[in-house]
Amino acid sequence: MTMMTIAICDDMQADARKLHKQLERIVPGSEIRIFKSGELLLEELEKKRKPYDAIFVNIDSKKVDGLETIRKIREKEMSVAVLFMSRSDEYYRNAFDLFAYNYLLKPVTEETLEYVMEPLKKRLSDGNDERVIHFQYRARVYTLRYSQVSYITSGLHIVNFIGQTEAYSSAEVS
Numbered sequence: 001m002t003m004m005t006i007a008i009c010d011d012m013q014a015d016a017r018k019l020h021k022q023l024e025r026i027v028p029g030s031e032i033r034i035f036k037s038g039e040l041l042l043e044e045l046e047k048k049r050k051p052y053d054a055i056f057v058n059i060d061s062k063k064v065d066g067l068e069t070i071r072k073i074r075e076k077e078m079s080v081a082v083l084f085m086s087r088s089d090e091y092y093r094n095a096f097d098l099f100a101y102n103y104l105l106k107p108v109t110e111e112t113l114e115y116v117m118e119p120l121k122k123r124l125s126d127g128n129d130e131r132v133i134h135f136q137y138r139a140r141v142y143t144l145r146y147s148q149v150s151y152i153t154s155g156l157h158i159v160n161f162i163g164q165t166e167a168y169s170s171a172e173v174s
Contacts, residue, residue, distance in 0.1 A: 011036050
């Protein structure tokens with residue numbers, strides 16, 4: 001059984017409770033917290049040492065600015081899986097600019113949730129929750145696992161990621 005720490009940030013309490021119940025069935029034994037606002041979630045994250053494994057955030061709420069909340073979280077933490085929820089696909093592009101793990105349309109069905117959570121559960125149970133480096137070059141985002149990088153050099157606006165078998169340079173990436 002995979003124990004996860006999950007945050008739900010949604011001011012629509014009926015939606016948040018429904019998602020909580022679904023997650024309890026899909027990932028039993030997990031710690032699941034509900035936050036009514038992005039501010040409350042950010043306050044909790046300041047106190048918490050270990051980041052959440054997954055954060056579900058309502059992106060089209062009047063009280064919860066999901067994009068701004070995740071933007072602030074991403075300044076400090078890139079490894080958490082962020083799952084945006086919305087009643088429309090209006091913010092789809094913005095969500096993935098913030099490295100969304102997924103974008104779920106409400107109402108979220110249990111089947112969809114199982115499909116989305118399965119890879120996360122597997123990653124955590126395999127102990128494969130490895131940190132990654134995200135970088136952007138020419139409007140494209142690249143991801144390298146820490147284990148792929150031996151060291152990093154930079155000079156003249158060029159960043160070089162040197163691995164045991166390969167080297168990546170931001171000037172060569174296209």
